[in-house]
Amino acid sequence: MQKWQIELYGTPLWLLQTLAGVCLTAAVILFLVSKTRFGKEFAYLSGLCLTPKGRLKIGFAIIGMTVLLLTEVRLNVLSTFMSNGLYSSMQDLNLQAFWQFAAMNAGVVLLRTFNGVINDFLDQSFAIKWSQRLNSVLVERWLAQKNYYRLHMLRHEPDNIDQRIQQDAQDFIKSTIEFIRGMLNSVVSSLEFAFVLWGLAGILTMFGVNIPHGMVWFVFIFVILATFIAMWIGNPLIRFNYENEKLNGDYRYSLIRLRDHAESIAFYGGEQHEQQQLNARFSDIVRNRWRIARQSVGLSGFNDMFSNAIQLLPIILQAPRLFAGQIKIGDVQQTVQAFARLQKALSFFRMFYESFTAYRARLERLHGFLRRTETPHEPRKLNIRPISDGLRLHNVTLYRNNGEILISNISTELKTGSSLLIKGPSGCGKTSLLRAMAGLWPFGCTGTLYIPPHSEILFVPQRPYMPQGSLRHAICYPNICEQHPALTDTLRQCRLEHLIDKLDRHDDWQQKLSPGELQRIAFCRSLLTPAKVFLFDETTSALDEPTEALLYQLMRAKHPDSMIISIGHRSSLNPFHTQHLDIGQTTCS
Numbered sequence: 001m002q003k004w005q006i007e008l009y010g011t012p013l014w015l016l017q018t019l020a021g022v023c024l025t026a027a028v029i030l031f032l033v034s035k036t037r038f039g040k041e042f043a044y045l046s047g048l049c050l051t052p053k054g055r056l057k058i059g060f061a062i063i064g065m066t067v068l069l070l071t072e073v074r075l076n077v078l079s080t081f082m083s084n085g086l087y088s089s090m091q092d093l094n095l096q097a098f099w100q101f102a103a104m105n106a107g108v109v110l111l112r113t114f115n116g117v118i119n120d121f122l123d124q125s126f127a128i129k130w131s132q133r134l135n136s137v138l139v140e141r142w143l144a145q146k147n148y149y150r151l152h153m154l155r156h157e158p159d160n161i162d163q164r165i166q167q168d169a170q171d172f173i174k175s176t177i178e179f180i181r182g183m184l185n186s187v188v189s190s191l192e193f194a195f196v197l198w199g200l201a202g203i204l205t206m207f208g209v210n211i212p213h214g215m216v217w218f219v220f221i222f223v224i225l226a227t228f229i230a231m232w233i234g235n236p237l238i239r240f241n242y243e244n245e246k247l248n249g250d251y252r253y254s255l256i257r258l259r260d261h262a263e264s265i266a267f268y269g270g271e272q273h274e275q276q277q278l279n280a281r282f283s284d285i286v287r288n289r290w291r292i293a294r295q296s297v298g299l300s301g302f303n304d305m306f307s308n309a310i311q312l313l314p315i316i317l318q319a320p321r322l323f324a325g326q327i328k329i330g331d332v333q334q335t336v337q338a339f340a341r342l343q344k345a346l347s348f349f350r351m352f353y354e355s356f357t358a359y360r361a362r363l364e365r366l367h368g369f370l371r372r373t374e375t376p377h378e379p380r381k382l383n384i385r386p387i388s389d390g391l392r393l394h395n396v397t398l399y400r401n402n403g404e405i406l407i408s409n410i411s412t413e414l415k416t417g418s419s420l421l422i423k424g425p426s427g428c429g430k431t432s433l434l435r436a437m438a439g440l441w442p443f444g445c446t447g448t449l450y451i452p453p454h455s456e457i458l459f460v461p462q463r464p465y466m467p468q469g470s471l472r473h474a475i476c477y478p479n480i481c482e483q484h485p486a487l488t489d490t491l492r493q494c495r496l497e498h499l500i501d502k503l504d505r506h507d508d509w510q511q512k513l514s515p516g517e518l519q520r521i522a523f524c525r526s527l528l529t530p531a532k533v534f535l536f537d538e539t540t541s542a543l544d545e546p547t548e549a550l551l552y553q554l555m556r557a558k559h560p561d562s563m564i565i566s567i568g569h570r571s572s573l574n575p576f577h578t579q580h581l582d583i584g585q586t587t588c589s
């Protein structure tokens with residue numbers, strides 16, 4: 001049997017053996033990598049995306065993808081034997097053998113294409129499913145335990161969470177697949193083509209020393225050396241790429257702020273200031289881009305130089321044996337192919353290093369974000385006891401972010417159907433107290449709060465939020481029935497009759513409606529929500545006094561048994577509250 005026949009018939013066994021070898025090696029590598037920081041971060045992230053049922057499915061998918069990948073490598077190897085036969089048949093002027101090898105070459109090309117298409121499809125399906133899962137994990141974590149709010153209040157790391165959820169997650173998955181695929185391909189191809197080259201390589205004489213199969217040693221030593229040099233040149237890129245993501249996120253955030261505060265900026269005429277800010281942020285990006293450019297030009301220059309320099313080598317090394325009649329032209333051709341494939345496979349990590357630096361940064365960012373969303377450690381936590389009637393604050397103390405006391409020892413009690421007006425100087429902590437009562441104060445809080453369950457409390461901020469969608473949907477946010485029979489009447493009662501015929505219109509209602517209209521909508525929501533406790537944070541600050549009076553009267557009439565706690569500076573609010581608490585005079589620290 002000729003060499004190519006041995007290789008062809010041995011393919012099924014080779015596939016089985018190599019698959020077993022890959023599984024075993026992967027298990028060992030995974031075990032070793034899991035001890036490193038990178039491995040721990042990766043395991044944490046992928047562990048979150050795996051359900052017990054999903055593990056089996058993913059296991060099968062990965063095995064399927066590995067088999068296709070090994071088939072690709074094997075077809076590449078077979079193709080070198082086929083083209084060896086093709087060239088050798090030309091040298092031997094053997095027409096029949098020539099056509100036989102030409103047909104077999106065409107067959108290998110067809111199979112390779114078919115295999116490649118299936119492989120590509122599987123890769124993409126895997127990426128889509130994974131990104132679906134990772135996205136839901138990230139969004140779930142962000143919204144869980146009010147992390148979106150807590151992290152926003154804490155106002156430091158992690159930065160640009162939107163970017164992490166939207167961009168980092170997608171890129172991370174894409175690069176993981178590319179990286180694992182490339183690694184596997186590189187290792188198996190290296191072994192396979194080293195084996196092919198081993199059979200073709202003769203004795204290499206260097207400095208008077210004869211090295212059997214010298215060419216194989218030569219390519220291994222050089223590529224490994226080059227990989228280390230490339231890693232040394234590219235190492236700073238990890239930090240620069242991390243910075244790049246962060247700086248771009250910051251720049252985008254500044255642009256979004258400009259859009260969101262367009263009106264204030266326009267009234268102040270703050271364009272020049274904004275431009276300076278944006279320019280400064282963009283200059284940071286540019287400075288970092290230059291650092292990346294310098295380093296990556298060095299890295300890709302080195303990679304190019306190495307790849308080009310090593311290309312001619314196999315012909316030069318095999319030429320003396322061809323002229324001595326020891327090998328045929330087909331062998332030289334196969335040597336060139338095998339050498340190139342081996343060199344490419346071994347160089348994978350060197351070439352991938354630059355992308356790997358960005359990949360590493362992305363993994364760190366996602367990992368950092370997810371870690372921050374884990375159960376927060378709050379040394380000082382308000383003791384919240386659910387009760388069905390009334391509300392009581394007992395020795396409640398709030399702390400600032402620097403640990404200082406913001407409000408100290410507040411105690412007060414409300415009965416069902418009563419109302420409390422909280423007053424005090426600006427910055428004294430009135431809103432913070434409401435936040436604490438809603439479980440939203442992140443900087444520490446002690447004491448005991450006896451309050452009805454969370455589902456029976458409605459917090460109404462000064463500037464109510466309007467979600468995207470129709471006006472009806474926005475008014476009924478978050479869980480009022482959109483077909484509520486009293487919806488239009490309530491709008492009328494709140495002096496919003498002009499909005500009734502626009503209920504099903506989609507618009508940016510947050511921007512379109514005036515602050516006073518938004519506050520009246522907030523009252524609409526309150527009237528339609530059967531809560532036991534209403535927490536109003538300056539909810540009438542944009543309204544005239546008659547409307548304010550009307551809305552409070554409506555609230556009392558509609559919810560006679562509910563407790564209303566309001567914050568406000570105006571004395572016009574006094575008649576609508578049965579109790580008063582002046583934080584500024586008594587407890588503000």
Ligand SMILES: Nc1ncnc2c1ncn2[C@@H]1O[C@H](COP(=O)(O)OP(=O)(O)OP(=O)(O)O)[C@@H](O)[C@H]1O
Pocket residue numbers: 152153154155401406424425426427428429430431432433
């Ligand atoms: N996210 C935050 N990080 C750090 N400090 C904060 C944060 N939010 C509020 N504070 C601080 O807590 C203090 C109380 O703020 P709060 O909004 O409760 O005051 P307030 O009495 O409601 O003021 P105003 O009457 O002006 O609305 C302020 O000094 C404020 O700077």
